[in-house]
Amino acid sequence: MTKISNGRNIEASAPHWIEWVTGAISAIIVLTVIVWIGKDGILDRDRSPDLHGQVVQTEERSDGFQVLFEIHNDSSVTASQVKVRGELRDQGSVLESSESVLDYVPGHSRAGGGLIFRQNPAGKELTVRPTAFDEP
Amino acid sequence: MSIATSGRDFDTSKFFGGIARGIAGALLFALPMLMTMEMWELGVYMDRSRLLLLLLLNIPLLIVLSDRVGFEETSTWRQAIRDASIAYALGILSSALILVAIGVIKEDQSTHEIIGMIALQAVPASIGAMLGRSQLGGQSGDDHHGDGSADDDPVHERETSYAGELFLMAVGALFLNLNVAPTEEMILLSYKMTPWHALVIIVGSLAAMHGFVYALSFRGSHDLAEGTPSWHAFVRFTLPGYLIAGLISAYCLWTFHRTDDMGSTQILMIVVILSFPGAIGAAAARLIL
Numbered sequence: 001m002t003k004i005s006n007g008r009n010i011e012a013s014a015p016h017w018i019e020w021v022t023g024a025i026s027a028i029i030v031l032t033v034i035v036w037i038g039k040d041g042i043l044d045r046d047r048s049p050d051l052h053g054q055v056v057q058t059e060e061r062s063d064g065f066q067v068l069f070e071i072h073n074d075s076s077v078t079a080s081q082v083k084v085r086g087e088l089r090d091q092g093s094v095l096e097s098s099e100s101v102l103d104y105v106p107g108h109s110r111a112g113g114g115l116i117f118r119q120n121p122a123g124k125e126l127t128v129r130p131t132a133f134d135e136p
Numbered sequence: 137m138s139i140a141t142s143g144r145d146f147d148t149s150k151f152f153g154g155i156a157r158g159i160a161g162a163l164l165f166a167l168p169m170l171m172t173m174e175m176w177e178l179g180v181y182m183d184r185s186r187l188l189l190l191l192l193l194n195i196p197l198l199i200v201l202s203d204r205v206g207f208e209e210t211s212t213w214r215q216a217i218r219d220a221s222i223a224y225a226l227g228i229l230s231s232a233l234i235l236v237a238i239g240v241i242k243e244d245q246s247t248h249e250i251i252g253m254i255a256l257q258a259v260p261a262s263i264g265a266m267l268g269r270s271q272l273g274g275q276s277g278d279d280h281h282g283d284g285s286a287d288d289d290p291v292h293e294r295e296t297s298y299a300g301e302l303f304l305m306a307v308g309a310l311f312l313n314l315n316v317a318p319t320e321e322m323i324l325l326s327y328k329m330t331p332w333h334a335l336v337i338i339v340g341s342l343a344a345m346h347g348f349v350y351a352l353s354f355r356g357s358h359d360l361a362e363g364t365p366s367w368h369a370f371v372r373f374t375l376p377g378y379l380i381a382g383l384i385s386a387y388c389l390w391t392f393h394r395t396d397d398m399g400s401t402q403i404l405m406i407v408v409i410l411s412f413p414g415a416i417g418a419a420a421a422r423l424i425l
Contacts, residue, residue: 009296009358009422011369019298023371026379033382033404034338040401041331076401078327106327108399136327 040076044107049079051105053128056112058121067098067115069128076107079133086115089125104136154269158223161268162230165311166261170234174318178392179253186391187255194259198223198266201307204300205270205425223269227262228254260314263307267425301373301422302380308421309381309414310388316413317388326406334408341381341408341415346374348419356423377422381414382407 056068071082082102088095098115105111115128169175198220203213232254235241241250296304316322329337349358350369360369385407389395395403 009356011358011360011364011373015368015372016298019372022298022302022376023373026375027371029379030338030342030375033408034335037331037334037338037401037404037408041335044331078402080327104323104327106323106398106402109402110397112397136324 044076046075046077046107048075049073049077049105049107049133050075051079051082051130051133053084053130055126055128058126060120061116064116064118065120067117067121067126067128068112069115070110070112071102071105071130072110073105073107078104078106078136079130080104080136081132081134082111082130083132084113084115084128085131086117086126086128088117088119088121089127095119095124105130105133155222155226158226158265158269159230162227162261162265163234164268165264166227166231166257167234168315169260169318170231170257171238172318174320174392175256176235176240176253178318179256180249182252182256182391182393184252186393187252190259190391191255194224194262195220197307197310198262200303201263201266204303205267219269220266223266224258224262226265227258227260230265231257231261260311263311298372302376304421304425305377305418306380306384307425308417308419309377309384309411310417311421312413312417313381313385313388313410317385317394317410318392322389322410323394323406325409326402329405329409331401331405334405337408337412341412342374342378344412345377345381345415345419346370348416349373349422358422373422377418378411378415381418382411385410385414 051071051073054070054072056070059066059068067086069084069086071084073079080103082105084100084102085097086099087097096117096119098117100113100115102111102113199213199216202219202223203216232241235253235257241253346369350360350366358369358373360366386395386403389403389406389410394406398406
């Protein structure tokens with residue numbers, strides 16, 4: 001409890017126990033966050049991102065076939081401006097390709113987007129992979 | 137100060153003065169957000185259930201804020217609710233006017249976009265309107281203690297409950313957070329920082345917060361009762377305040393889709409960086425409000 005007396009605020013000298021309990025819980029949570037981040041600071045030795053792509057699903061839309069993909073980053077380092085290239089192949093030859101750029105793929109996270117093909121990817125070989133990135 | 141106490145002593149100039157102060161407050165607090173590109177984009181694409189939740193949470197926030205900072209003398213919950221709705225309406229109105237005036241809202245846009253943009257901006261603008269009415273309000277026109285009774289005016293001797301202090305910190309944190317949370321700089325900063333930077337920011341935020349309220353002799357700063365060690369205030373006020381700033385940061389980031397698909401450490405990092413302005417806002421609110 002805080003007492004305001006003529007513009008001065010004076011904290012009560014005999015606070016309610018709830019104030020101490022709240023303070024103690026807050027201290028525990030703040031310390032947990034510090035320990036968690038500190039642990040990552042010590043353990044994460046990654047110097048560059050580790051990206052790989054994955055097709056999530058293919059849907060037929062008004063103008064072609066929409067392939068939703070995810071790019072996973074297994075490293076703790078974030079990649080920005082990640083170029084993603086999707087290729088549709090049939091017996092080794094590339095039938096169609098499509099590209100997209102993701103703003104960020106954060107460390108130990110994923111980011112998604114979509115590629116649109118004219119031909120149905122069903123029964124053909126579809127690859128989605130990151131081809132380039134920047135450092136943020 | 138309340139704009140009118142009863143139907144009989146309704147004072148038109150005071151009423152419109154209050155409305156004008158509300159609009160001034162909305163402008164003062166919300167203009168930075170009205171002129172932020174990410175806020176326009178968020179109004180268009182953000183998840184409608186998250187927007188709805190934000191709009192609904194703003195109602196009790198405004199009511200409690202109205203009860204807490206606006207009207208010390210003649211406050212009832214009915215008046216608080218009335219003033220909260222006025223503030224919300226002023227927020228919506230001034231956001232709409234500004235967004236049209238700066239050419240962000242044009243007639244060829246869909247209603248979905250227009251409503252979304254105005255609704256999102258109305259939240260900070262309504263908080264601004266509420267604070268504007270109380271903080272920008274002068275003494276002129278409603279001098280209640282002209283007969284020399286200022287010394288024993290109840291306003292000078294009042295107690296803020298612990299929950300009240302925490303609420304003020306939440307409002308302060310929310311205010312600064314709403315300003316910066318939608319910007320891309322926040323996520324970019326969290327990507328540039330290493331965990332060690334984050335730890336320094338945590339310690340710095342706590343120190344700044346404690347210093348703001350207790351060490352630096354600002355007007356409205358707090359003192360401890362005689363013989364109380366200073367770590368008491370650190371545990372009872374600064375640490376919970378920092379936690380509140382963190383929770384508000386996390387809520388803002390989630391609302392603005394900044395934590396979607398992120399790993400837990402990345403989320404912690406971005407919450408820590410946003411809690412820095414949040415902590416300063418929380419500390420400042422204890423001094424100002």
